[in-house]
Amino acid sequence: MGVKNVELPEIGEGVNEGELVGWLVQPGDTIEVDQPVVELMTDKATVEVPSTVAGKVKDLKFSEGDTIEVGQTIITVEEGAGGEEQAEASSKEDKQESSSNQSQQQAPQQQAPQNQQQEAPRPMAASGSQSGGGMETINPPVAAENVLATPSTRRLARESNVDINNVKGTGLAGRVTREDVLAASSGAGAVAAGAPTTAQQSKSSTPTWTPPQNFTTGGEERVPLKGIRKKIAENMQMAKRVVPHFTLMDEANVTKLIEMRQELKPQAEKMGVKITYLPFVMKALMATVREFPKFNGMIDDAAQEIVYKKYFNVGFAADTPNGLLVPVIKNADQKTIYQLSQEIVDLATRARDGKLALDEMKGATFTITNIGSVGGTYATPIINHPEVAIFGMYKIQERPIIKEGELDVASFMNFTVTCDHRLIDGAEAARFLAAFIARIESPGRLMMDMI
């Protein structure tokens, strides 16, 4: 009997603290040993921290949003009548991986379409394509007549890719200031779309800013951006800000690949392995990345150095009930298609079940997104910074082709490679994609590269 402290155990390699996302218990609750009591967000994942003690919860020592360091007391528990002696240290080391059911790893995300024009490298446009294109939507849109902002502020907004029509002005008479634009640009001052800041709408001539009124008939719900979601948001924002992205798209005739897989499938099933297209793509990619080492590199921003990695760890996006996870296959270049298949199935299953260890989501040097299995013809994914490329594969579609003068049917798969333009130029990306397609179109070639 007596009051025991429950301290924050070690929650992962190199993880010293976490942000409190939410309590899973309240004072007065009776809890068991190993029962999760609090949800913490680390920079790797959100984890549920189990109690080391059974009994009645007395005090919660922190509030939502607080940062808790390893070893600090998180709750106090009055030990129950059972008086079960539970060594505090006993569960410090085990069962942690079971609680890492979410990850903030940068997974491919569809970017907002309105960013695309800004993203497209203008030099291409300047070369003057002759397509009947033209008359594109201007992004961001031109400031409406009633938007108050100086010409230089309007230009800053344009150059920062901020739609000034959606920025709430904090200046006199609703004027959008330079600071408002900079805040919106960094995401801090984001404003509900469709909340125009017009001279007419100012209710008085007082220069104070009033929060926007809730004028949608259905109302709106406001939820704090926190935890995993916040981390994802920050990482995505950072990747988009740091990395000048561009995406190259192409298609490959995968008729032979399909035949090969069909041929190998029964054999693999005998060995208890479900074989998908991903390991083939991975294998062809590894061979291609070896040929183009930049794609496995990174930029060390602080040191201003390019790092060429001599190991090949491939992350692949897994869609799970808890959100996107990116498990990593270590040394993928040294594994057979069988081994890759087994690992993919294993990692994907455990990702879905929330059973991945933190280590299994770290250390990728290159990432593949297989969003095509969900839908979409093409995507422009966001690079998992500090990696410099992300590879996309999309659904297979049958299409008519002309083969030796005859109408024929072939299966095509779309592929994209999204690159960090600081390191990789368009032509290199094009050569990379062409080299990959050459391999995937003649899967027999994979044998040549095989280790």
Add this chain to the structure above:
Amino acid sequence: MSQFDVCVIGSGPGGYVAAIRCAQLGLKTAVVEREKLGGVCLNIGCIPSKAMIGAAHTLHRMQHDAAEMGLEFKGDVKVNMKKLKDWKQSVCDRMSGGVEGLLKGNGVDIIAGEAEFASPNELNVKGSDSTKSVKAKNFIVATGSRPIEIPGFEFDEKTVMSSTGALALEKIPKSLIVIGGGYIGLEIGSYLSKLGTEVDILEAQDALLAGVVEKDVAQVVSRKLKKDGIKVHLKAFAKSYKKSGNQVEVTAEVDGSSKKFKADKILVTVGRKPNSDQLGIKEIGLELDDRGFVKTDAQRRTNVSHIYAIGDITCQPMLAHKASHEGVMVAEVIAGKNRAYDVKTVPAVMFTDPEIASAGMLESEARDKGYTDLKISKFPFGANGKAVSMMETDGFVKMIADGKTNVLLGCHIVGPEASNLISEAALAIEMGATLEDIALTIHPHPTLGETMMEAAEATLGHAIHIVQKKR
């Protein structure tokens, strides 16, 4: 065959400015011009007309104001039209020469000749003795506009003149009929009147400059026209003319009844139309709107993505300074910068007597845009020391502001140097300035500029130099 990053067609205030900025941004640039560098503006438009207006204004003041100031001349002041024309031409030549120097100094290739698109990527330029092919990755169409002809009054530039013919006159006509009382007709009619021509203006609408400027602004100019002996006929439609001796006789329907007007010459100034029927614009598939303007987006990109269009050929208002602004913007777009045409106002100036200038909205426009609570007031030049000492006291500065925020929405000036005063209002509108911002800015004394500060104060209800009743 030459290959450029950018080929600008037309060297008017849109084209030459675009070419210079392109060159500044490191683009290999050419500009094609079929006539003189500087286009209509420098050669047969803005600049020569200002020279003529300046001379006529000086003459008018010598004849009318000088005596009251105590200045006496021996005999009459005479106009030497040949000398005046030479001087006007020297002004144009100097400006055009300046443009040439700037283009060359920035490394822009100047190609003389008439351009026509052979394809969307290639231009044939027919020079005086040979045809040259010019290829470019981007084109900027800046070929401007020309005066509209009306049936029955085809330009011969001798009897029936456009502004071009009027500016090239060798002799001052004894009498002139101006068809179209827009600002170009008023400017030319006014200076010729001052140089000694009897002027009749036939205007189709029921008021001069209706819908273009504020009513009270137009009234100031109307009164002055009347005082100076220019006869303005409203609701007047010219039907036909015939020669009668050395003169012409114009038949017009004025307010429902047929009238005849006799004069030496006819000036037709009923507007300008875009030169989109030239250059092979339609042949290469550039889309036009129903008024013949080349359709562009906010970056002035046409439906053919490497061809841009700027200036009069794109949209109203057909004003040189709008074209120049677009020229700079398009050059930067081509150089890869994110730019768009997002100005809040294109100020307009009319060199009537007195001058008219405006920026921002008319009162009616502000109301149409949903501003129900407006503050409107004006300050007269008669209460400004500088204007009085110049003996130019006609007119006022009028300001229109949002009553809730005091943000300046429009400024309309009629009076001395209105054209030079309006830039402050344009800046205020672009900056989103309030009446207080203008009123609290110290304006130097004694200047015409003080009227801006006082007009802002007046609109706030407390101008110093006029007595305002408490609201």
